[in-house]
Amino acid sequence: MTQKFKIAVFEGDGIGPEIMAPTVAILKKFSQLRSDYTFEFNTVPAGAAHYATTGESLPEASLQTAKDSDAILLSAMGLPSVRYEDGTEISPQIDLRKELNLYAGVRPVRISRGQRTPLKSEAEVDFILIRESTEGLFHSQGSGEVSDTVARETLQISRETSEKLFKFSFELARLRQKSGRGQGRVTCVDKANVFRAFAFFRAIFDEEAARYPELIADHAYVDATALWMVEKPESFDVLVTENMFGDILSDLGAGLMGGLGLAPSADIGDTAAVFQPCHGSAPDIAGQGIANPFAMVLSAAMMLEWLGINHNQPTMVGDGTLLRLAVEAVVARGVYTTRDLGGSANTEQACAAVLEHILESL
Ligand SMILES: NC(=O)c1ccc[n+]([C@@H]2O[C@H](COP(=O)([O-])OP(=O)(O)OC[C@H]3O[C@@H](n4cnc5c(N)ncnc54)[C@H](O)[C@@H]3O)[C@@H](O)[C@H]2O)c1
Ligand SMILES: CC(C)[C@H](C(=O)O)[C@@H](O)C(=O)O
Numbered sequence: 013m014t015q016k017f018k019i020a021v022f023e024g025d026g027i028g029p030e031i032m033a034p035t036v037a038i039l040k041k042f043s044q045l046r047s048d049y050t051f052e053f054n055t056v057p058a059g060a061a062h063y064a065t066t067g068e069s070l071p072e073a074s075l076q077t078a079k080d081s082d083a084i085l086l087s088a089m090g091l092p093s094v095r096y097e098d099g100t101e102i103s104p105q106i107d108l109r110k111e112l113n114l115y116a117g118v119r120p121v122r123i124s125r126g127q128r129t130p131l132k133s134e135a136e137v138d139f140i141l142i143r144e145s146t147e148g149l150f151h152s153q154g155s156g157e158v159s160d161t162v163a164r165e166t167l168q169i170s171r172e173t174s175e176k177l178f179k180f181s182f183e184l185a186r187l188r189q190k191s192g193r194g195q196g197r198v199t200c201v202d203k204a205n206v207f208r209a210f211a212f213f214r215a216i217f218d219e220e221a222a223r224y225p226e227l228i229a230d231h232a233y234v235d236a237t238a239l240w241m242v243e244k245p246e247s248f249d250v251l252v253t254e255n256m257f258g259d260i261l262s263d264l265g266a267g268l269m270g271g272l273g274l275a276p277s278a279d280i281g282d283t284a285a286v287f288q289p290c291h292g293s294a295p296d297i298a299g300q301g302i303a304n305p306f307a308m309v310l311s312a313a314m315m316l317e318w319l320g321i322n323h324n325q326p327t328m329v330g331d332g333t334l335l336r337l338a339v340e341a342v343v344a345r346g347v348y349t350t351r352d353l354g355g356s357a358n359t360e361q362a363c364a365a366v367l368e369h370i371l372e373s374l
């Protein structure tokens with residue numbers, strides 16, 4: 013029987029619509045090829061341009077469609093020129109994370125042979141950074157105190173969210189180990205040498221680790237982790253950290269992979285998930301058709317895997333892997349890559365090459 017999945021689509025701002033259209037086309041192609049599953053895509057408004065014209069960055073109806081969907085695809089939202097009255101940028105992706113309680117921000121860092129990287133070592137890199145995505149230093153976002161003389165934001169680490177976050181991290185490490193891709197190791201990245209909140213974070217991590225005696229659990233300070241991501245990234249398996257630390261380290265991870273155009277992400281909660289690239293709306297190249305679509309396509313591949321695992325659809329899980337491998341193959345060949353990766357293909361040509369590779373490998 014064919015299972016239908018409802019997907020809410022946030023095309024967003026800047027290059028958002030340019031990378032979303034070919035990604036949805038690839039997913040539609042998959043569903044045409046498969047009898048097991050099909051999609052219903054519902055495109056909804058949100059973002060900076062929408063805010064500029066309506067005063068709403070995430071309309072209630074769009075949020076409701078997201079809540080009623082099986083998964084959410086988001087390209088990029090925000091424009092430096094569009095701000096709330098307090099001077100901060102509109103950020104509906106943060107609202108979605110908080111509204112849907114998407115506590116686990118999964119940001120893979122993979123560098124396969126032949127991929128452009130500033131790293132000197134040729135060792136294969138394959139680790140997952142899990143960024144807590146609902147609290148930490150983002151807790152007081154929108155309500156920080158600012159006076160003429162001092163500004164203050166609050167970092168929050170809660171037991172409930174941390175327990176879920178660490179459980180998710182250990183389960184993921186176990187899954188990776190089973191599939192032969194990981195060492196069965198989770199590293200808690202914190203600043204427990206200075207802040208009591210991080211000592212608390214670490215203590216909850218240790219409690220959760222005790223439930224997984226077959227896995228390795230260790231700790232690292234965030235500053236040293238930044239160093240080791242450059243010096244020995246091949247040593248990591250699953251890293252789990254606070255929201256702001258994860259935001260910064262994931263862009264460092266993107267830099268190691270050859271740029272933001274190859275960095276996908278998934279914000280996952282108990283019942284909902286948003287799949288989006290780590291990059292932003294890239295206003296400097298918007299409208300030219302030259303944006304790299306691969307971070308978006310790789311995020312869609314993560315969506316296929318997540319939906320497949322949660323709905324017992326092995327074909328879908330396999331298709332997620334197929335899609336990721338197709339992108340990796342196109343990147344390794346280096347012919348149909350966009351400018352940021354040193355190629356001369358446009359967005360459409362890059363996606364066409366991925367689709368061609370998939371059809372050849374079926
Ligand atoms: N998840 C999101 O929606 C998200 C993430 C980060 C930033 N933003 C927002 O996006 C806007 C622009 O932010 P920014 O300039 O700091 O970051 P950005 O990620 O949009 O761009 C940084 C640099 O990377 C390049 N780049 C990014 N994505 C690319 C792609 N797919 N292909 C080729 N080049 C790409 C851009 O051209 C730019 O030079 C801001 O309003 C910011 O708040 C949104
Ligand atoms: C655009 C911004 C709100 C967002 C964040 O800070 O989480 C982005 O940087 C990300 O990494 O997804």
Ligand SMILES: [Mg+2]
Nearest residue numbers: 259260263290
């Ligand atoms: Mg970021």
